[in-house]
Amino acid sequence: xxxEARRHAEKKRRIKEVKDRLxxxxxxxxxxxxxxxxxGKGKSTAAWGLVVRTLGHGRRVGIVxxxxxxxxxxxxxxxxxxxxxxxxxxxxxxxxxxxxxxERDVRAARAALDEARRMLTSPDFHLVVxxxxxxxxxxxxxxxxxxxxxxRARRPDLHVVVTGRNAPPELVEAAxxxxxxREVKHPFREGVRAQMGIEY
Amino acid sequence: xxxEARRHAEKKRRIKEVKDRLxxxxxxxxxxxxxxxxxGKGKSTAAWGLVVRTLGHGRRVGIVxxxxxxxxxxxxxxxxxxxxxxxxxxxxxxxxxxxxxxERDVRAARAALDEARRMLTSPDFHLVVxxxxxxxxxxxxxxxxxxxxxxRARRPDLHVVVTGRNAPPELVEAAxxxxxxREVKHPFREGVRAQMGIEY
Numbered sequence: 462x463x464x465e466a467r468r469h470a471e472k473k474r475r476i477k478e479v480k481d482r483l484x485x486x487x488x489x490x491x492x493x494x495x496x497x498x499x500x501g502k503g504k505s506t507a508a509w510g511l512v513v514r515t516l517g518h519g520r521r522v523g524i525v526x527x528x529x530x531x532x533x534x535x536x537x538x539x540x541x542x543x544x545x546x547x548x549x550x551x552x553x554x555x556x557x558x559x560x561x562x563x564e565r566d567v568r569a570a571r572a573a574l575d576e577a578r579r580m581l582t583s584p585d586f587h588l589v590v591x592x593x594x595x596x597x598x599x600x601x602x603x604x605x606x607x608x609x610x611x612x613r614a615r616r617p618d619l620h621v622v623v624t625g626r627n628a629p630p631e632l633v634e635a636a637x638x639x640x641x642x643r644e645v646k647h648p649f650r651e652g653v654r655a656q657m658g659i660e661y
Numbered sequence: 662x663x664x665e666a667r668r669h670a671e672k673k674r675r676i677k678e679v680k681d682r683l684x685x686x687x688x689x690x691x692x693x694x695x696x697x698x699x700x701g702k703g704k705s706t707a708a709w710g711l712v713v714r715t716l717g718h719g720r721r722v723g724i725v726x727x728x729x730x731x732x733x734x735x736x737x738x739x740x741x742x743x744x745x746x747x748x749x750x751x752x753x754x755x756x757x758x759x760x761x762x763x764e765r766d767v768r769a770a771r772a773a774l775d776e777a778r779r780m781l782t783s784p785d786f787h788l789v790v791x792x793x794x795x796x797x798x799x800x801x802x803x804x805x806x807x808x809x810x811x812x813r814a815r816r817p818d819l820h821v822v823v824t825g826r827n828a829p830p831e832l833v834e835a836a837x838x839x840x841x842x843r844e845v846k847h848p849f850r851e852g853v854r855a856q857m858g859i860e861y
Contacts, residue, residue: 466763473761487854495859501840503697503707506714510706510736513713515858517735535717536710561673563666587858620859637853639845640701646839653837654687658715658787659695659820 492619493637494612498595498628501642508590508622509536515620516546520587523580524549527573527625528593534661548585550576563602570602574611581615588620595625595632605629692819693837694812698795698828701842708790708822709736715820716746720787723780724749727773727825728793734861748785750776763802770802774811781815788820795825795832805829 495511497504512522524540529551540547552573580589597603609631615621623632633639655661695711697704712722724740729751740747752773780789797803809831815821823832833839855861 469763470761477761483849484854487849487852489851489853490856491848491853493848493853493856493859496845497703498845499843502838503703503710503840503842506710507703507707507842509710509713510703510708511859513709513739514706514735514861517737517739518857520858535714537717539713539717561670561677563669620856633845636846637848637851638702638859640703641843641845642703642707643699643841643843644839645696645698645833645841646836648691648693648837649683649687651689651837652687653689653691653693654684656690656693656820657718658720659693659711659838661714 490618491637492615492617492621494615494635495620495622496595496628496632496636496639497622497624497642498626498633498639499641499643500626501644502647503642504624504626505536505592507640507642508592508624511588511620511622512540512547512590515588516543518587519546521585522547523583523586523589524592525573525577525580525590525594526551526592527570527597530661532661535658548580552576566600567602570597573597574603574608578611578614581611581619581621584616586619588622589615590622590624593625594623595628597625598629598632599625599627605631608632609635690818691837692815692817692821694815694835695820695822696795696828696832696836696839697822697824697842698826698833698839699841699843700826701844702847703842704824704826705736705792707840707842708792708824711788711820711822712740712747712790715788716743718787719746721785722747723783723786723789724792725773725777725780725790725794726751726792727770727797730861732861735858748780752776766800767802770797773797774803774808778811778814781811781819781821784816786819788822789815790822790824793825794823795828797825798829798832799825799827805831808832809835 497507515522540549552569577591598605697707715722740749752769777791
């Protein structure tokens with residue numbers, strides 16, 4: 462082993478020591494309240510990644526989609542193939558700028574919250590995804606205090622992911638893990654349209 | 662319909678008009694080079710979400726993992742259940758601070774790049790994920806110019822996702838869609854350990 466390789470090995474060994482010590486200090490297990498927010502892409506897709514990870518361990522997942530998109534999405538089609546592992550409820554009736562009917566939107570949001578409450582206290586799930594809940598909060602279709610109370614009352618070992626831009630500060634405060642997806646570059650600006658497998 | 666509901670509907674109608682016009686102007690289809698970077702969580706998980714979306718449309722996915730994690734991950738277990746739809750190659754031999762052997766890391770990175778090159782020119786895939794490629798670039802295990810050339814030479818209608826913190830500026834420049842996952846809050850700081858379904 463030459464001198465450079467030795468120095469490399471030594472440096473990596475020190476990094477490993479620090480990391481091992483860090484990992485050893487992390488001993489707590491708890492159900493996490495996770496928030497994916499920001500204007501960039503990846504908020505819901507990262508939630509689907511956590512779903513996959515959970516399914517890989519053979520655990521069950523609950524999904525409530527608070528806002529239904531314009532079209533049949535790949536993830537929905539895929540998850541519907543695993544009815545014994547994924548319970549999915551699509552509650553919204555199209556983006557609010559499609560429906561133009563606030564009362565109907567509020568009713569749909571309310572029904573979605575009822576589903577969320579049931580899943581969050583059920584013993585059946587390892588992970589529950591509340592997709593686009595932040596959008597619903599942003600439009601005041603549900604009272605924030607009530608939503609926070611539903612999240613607080615969840616089973617203590619359950620992981621929950623809330624997605625959507627404009628997460629309210631009170632939700633960020635209540636969360637354990639918050640990631641902001643920041644848009645650095647977006648192909649829509651170049652006239653590229655939504656494409657299969659990427660946007661839907 | 663009362664006055665408030667009417668104003669709401671009118672406002673939403675105008676938003677819908679603007680959005681419809683925007684969507685109509687986006688007509689191009691192209692294979693996207695997508696980068697998930699930043700210090701926050703969600704870079705690889707959002708890539709797995711795109712995999713799920715693609716599988717939902719019945720299209721095939723190639724995955725090269727440039728850095729193998731400490732343990733068997735849920736996503737790997739899950740994707741291995743679909744050998745006809747997902748081709749996955751795990752090439753790294755543990756995090757570099759685990760191996761402490763630069764030459765071995767370089768060889769592993771080289772083999773991974775060969776797999777990537779093959780997948781990127783193959784007609785078989787709708788999406789290819791090059792997971793943690795940025796890490797390998799960060800350690801100079803592969804020459805950046807060569808990696809950029811491999812990405813440039815891909816099939817024009819193929820979508821590619823590159824993940825890992827510290828994406829080099831030249832890669833960001835070459836990409837169509839770049840998201841930075843920004844860490845707002847992380848439970849490791851509170852002593853919570855890596856948990857099944859979340860970190861692995």
